[in-house]
Amino acid sequence: MYANTNRYHEMLNSVRDFLKLYQVPKGLSERVMDYIASTWSMSRGIDTEKVLQICPKDMRADICVHLNRKVFKEHPAFRLASDGCLRALGYGVPDHPLRPWGPHLPPAGESVDSLCFVVSGSLEVIQDDEVVAILGKGDVFGDVFWKEVTLAQSCANVRALTYCDLHVIKRDALQKVLEFYTAFANHFSRNLLLTYNLRKRQKNTEGRQERRREERRGEERRGEERGGEERGGEERGGERRGEKGRGEEGRGEERRGEERRGEERR
Numbered sequence: 001m002y003a004n005t006n007r008y009h010e011m012l013n014s015v016r017d018f019l020k021l022y023q024v025p026k027g028l029s030e031r032v033m034d035y036i037a038s039t040w041s042m043s044r045g046i047d048t049e050k051v052l053q054i055c056p057k058d059m060r061a062d063i064c065v066h067l068n069r070k071v072f073k074e075h076p077a078f079r080l081a082s083d084g085c086l087r088a089l090g091y092g093v094p095d096h097p098l099r100p101w102g103p104h105l106p107p108a109g110e111s112v113d114s115l116c117f118v119v120s121g122s123l124e125v126i127q128d129d130e131v132v133a134i135l136g137k138g139d140v141f142g143d144v145f146w147k148e149v150t151l152a153q154s155c156a157n158v159r160a161l162t163y164c165d166l167h168v169i170k171r172d173a174l175q176k177v178l179e180f181y182t183a184f185a186n187h188f189s190r191n192l193l194l195t196y197n198l199r200k201r202q203k204n205t206e207g208r209q210e211r212r213r214e215e216r217r218g219e220e221r222r223g224e225e226r227g228g229e230e231r232g233g234e235e236r237g238g239e240r241r242g243e244k245g246r247g248e249e250g251r252g253e254e255r256r257g258e259e260r261r262g263e264e265r266r
Contacts, residue, residue, distance in 0.1 A: 004045040012036065017075035038163055064090030071117045071167045074138060079193035085181045091173065111151045112198045113171040121164030125196050127156040132202045134161075136214040145171050146178055146189060152199035 015036060019029045048067075053062050065072065065086050072078045081089070101225055108127075118139045125133040125141070135141060135158070143152050151171075178185035 008040055008045055042163075042165075047225055061087035061090055065101050070119050070169055075140070075192070077188045078193070080187045081184050082181070085177060085184050088177045089169070089174075096158060108154050108157050110115070112145070112154050113151060113234065115140065115142040115145075115169045115171075115174065116158075117167045117169075119165040119167055122161045123164060124161055125156050125158050127202055132156065133196050135195060140192065141198060142195060143198040143199045144192075144194060146175060146185070148199075154198040155201045156196075156198055158196075158198070 012033075015032065019032065024032070039222075052063060055063065068090050072081070072089075078086070078089075118135055118137055118141075120137055123132050123135040125135065140159060145151065178188065
């Protein structure tokens, strides 16, 4: 434990020296340090791959099933998977931590070759510079590549809003399992529902943008109408004040006329 802590502080010092030597901008330096600290806090400095390589194959498979138990137990698509099927899948479901505002997964335009299960955290899906979906615990995104012949290009970016834990199954690894375990393949295909399919564009994005523009125009019209009503009220108030002033002047002239006529009679 103490050795890991010392190694962590040595690594932090090395990274700080690197950032200082190459004059990395402050914002980027903070992101680097934040990434290292958060990754270390989740892994405690333990290299999972090294530990798995020490273990024999059967034991390694059991460990992988245990590490991915949240995905295998919570999603109905894996309910009928046999122990052998889960052990084969476990090898292909690596843990994939993400940090807030990190790189897009996958970037728009690149191939979608992974099926991602959100174990914790929140992510946003961005299409045409607009957030079209928010993903959280229990959601699945990617592509139904087991039903398609060709790889698809991602039509959107997925970016972490908080620190996230994703479990990712690669296309090739999943297809090998589905080809071998045919009964599981049928159940998996029927029961795995994507929360967001990166292959497909959101058809109502333009409609939403148009509605927002209409709402803004409506607000501007209502603002102009309110301004017109206020100006009209001020004008009517001025007219009433003017009429009142003229009435008072007329009554004053009448009183002065009566006073002059009274003096002439006297």
